[in-house]
Amino acid sequence: MDAIILGDGGFGRAIAQALIERGEPDPRILGRPAAGRHRPAVLAGADAVFDASRGDAVPSNVAAALAAGCKRLVIGTTAWDEARPAVEDAVRDHGAAAVVASNFSLGVALFGRLVDRAVELFGPLDAFDPYLVEWHRRTKADRPSGTARELSRRILAGHPRKRRISDATRDGGPEPDELDVAVLRAGASPGMHLVGFDAPGESVELRLTARDRSAYALGALAAADWLLRQPRAPGFHSFEEVVDDVLLGDRQPISIAS
Numbered sequence: 001m002d003a004i005i006l007g008d009g010g011f012g013r014a015i016a017q018a019l020i021e022r023g024e025p026d027p028r029i030l031g032r033p034a035a036g037r038h039r040p041a042v043l044a045g046a047d048a049v050f051d052a053s054r055g056d057a058v059p060s061n062v063a064a065a066l067a068a069g070c071k072r073l074v075i076g077t078t079a080w081d082e083a084r085p086a087v088e089d090a091v092r093d094h095g096a097a098a099v100v101a102s103n104f105s106l107g108v109a110l111f112g113r114l115v116d117r118a119v120e121l122f123g124p125l126d127a128f129d130p131y132l133v134e135w136h137r138r139t140k141a142d143r144p145s146g147t148a149r150e151l152s153r154r155i156l157a158g159h160p161r162k163r164r165i166s167d168a169t170r171d172g173g174p175e176p177d178e179l180d181v182a183v184l185r186a187g188a189s190p191g192m193h194l195v196g197f198d199a200p201g202e203s204v205e206l207r208l209t210a211r212d213r214s215a216y217a218l219g220a221l222a223a224a225d226w227l228l229r230q231p232r233a234p235g236f237h238s239f240e241e242v243v244d245d246v247l248l249g250d251r252q253p254i255s256i257a258s
């Protein structure tokens with residue numbers, strides 16, 4: 001796979017490392033462009049473009065990749081929700097396909113399904129109050145994390161009493177219809193997410209801890225493999241589609257385990 005990685009931080013470097021470890025040609029890894037945006041000519045010829053940059057850079061990064069003729073994108077960058085409809089239209093209009101996910105770890109994808117099931121089980125029980133805690137390194141740009149926002153969305157979608165996330169700036173406890181989401185920024189943690197259900201006499205917690213960024217990188221590669229394997233419909237695809245293929249034993253195995 002001839003890959004270009006936009007973003008020279010921890011995630012971008014982890015994707016490069018994963019590509020090299022499985023014997024792919026050395027990927028091109030590009031950081032913030034001095035001119036403010038990448039020149040399409042620099043991005044031409046890639047089988048896949050990975051975006052692992054910053055939320056505010058995604059629209060122009062994707063525009064440059066599309067202008068360069070790239071038809072397969074893997075977008076892992078978070079915090080560009082407002083721009084998402086316009087970026088999705090641009091991808092579709094160019095006949096390109098992108099796998100877009102705030103978290104490319106297979107463990108997180110399955111964790112989301114466990115959370116759905118836990119909400120189904122605990123939601124009808126008034127005694128169990130759900131909560132979410134996430135912890136990332138001190139320098140992480142966005143808060144809450146994209147994964148925490150996705151997990152919150154899933155909890156709110158399935159829970160009979162929770163309607164919104166609590167306002168972290170307000171004194172006092174959350175309202176009964178609010179989901180409390182605690183964000184911790186300290187040290188070097190590559191990512192910890194915990195979903196709990198607390199009752200007067202006991203609590204139940206589901207916790208997922210990333211040890212490093214390798215799981216994210218391997219999932220991003222699996223997404224690129226999935227795009228390359230056969231033509232996909234123009235527009236955005238979720239990592240769930242890739243995971244379903246992995247779990248259901250898509251025609252050819254995807255090397256998602258290290």
Ligand SMILES: NC(=O)c1ccc[n+]([C@@H]2O[C@H](COP(=O)([O-])OP(=O)(O)OC[C@H]3O[C@@H](n4cnc5c(N)ncnc54)[C@H](OP(=O)(O)O)[C@@H]3O)[C@@H](O)[C@H]2O)c1
Binds near residue numbers: 103
């Ligand atoms: N989907 C997933 O599984 C997953 C996993 C891990 C991280 N992430 C997300 O991926 C993104 C990157 O994570 P990270 O931990 O690597 O962050 P990071 O350490 O902050 O690295 C991001 C890098 O991208 C650079 N950059 C800024 N604009 C750019 C542009 N237009 N083109 C190329 N590079 C540009 C930044 O440079 P400057 O410092 O000069 O701005 C920085 O060096 C974040 O949004 C993070 O939340 C997603």
